[in-house]
Amino acid sequence: MPASHQFSQLQKDLNAMAPKQRRRLKSEFTRIGQAMQSDARSRAGAWSTRIPSAISTRPIVDVTRGRVGVELRVSKSVPHARAYEGISQQGSTAHFRHPVFGHRERKWADQKTRPYAWPAVRGRAPEAYRAVEQTVDAVARECGFR
Numbered sequence: 001m002p003a004s005h006q007f008s009q010l011q012k013d014l015n016a017m018a019p020k021q022r023r024r025l026k027s028e029f030t031r032i033g034q035a036m037q038s039d040a041r042s043r044a045g046a047w048s049t050r051i052p053s054a055i056s057t058r059p060i061v062d063v064t065r066g067r068v069g070v071e072l073r074v075s076k077s078v079p080h081a082r083a084y085e086g087i088s089q090q091g092s093t094a095h096f097r098h099p100v101f102g103h104r105e106r107k108w109a110d111q112k113t114r115p116y117a118w119p120a121v122r123g124r125a126p127e128a129y130r131a132v133e134q135t136v137d138a139v140a141r142e143c144g145f146r
Helices: 003-015 019-045 080-085 117-142
Strands: 055-062 067-074 095-099 108-112
Touching (some): 019 055, 019 067, 019 117, 067 080
Antiparallel strands (some): 055 067, 095 108
16 A cells, blocks of 8 residues: 555544544643743743743644644734844844934944743753653544554
């Protein structure tokens, strides 16, 4: 049997997963994401008052695309969060530039980035991978997989 046929069969089996198991996956992924969220909040909370409250997690259970896991998000209500994380259009992840308020000569300042999300994700990734794998295995067994 070709691998593409096996993959499409797996896709059909995952789509047949009961809503109860999908809800369980979502609740487990929410629990897993809390560790990453608290780590990112504590990293950003050392120097910011607005960014920590804008950090959230979202469980991903999209069986039609084969995506399961946790997404760490930062709200758009805190626009400077991207710059501090090192996400900029300037190409540098070590610093960013911004205009200095009140200068009529259009002075710009360089400021170092302070990554908070990626270090939290990288630090918690091994335990998150294990937890996601165990949860998916447990739910698959409940659905009749071996």
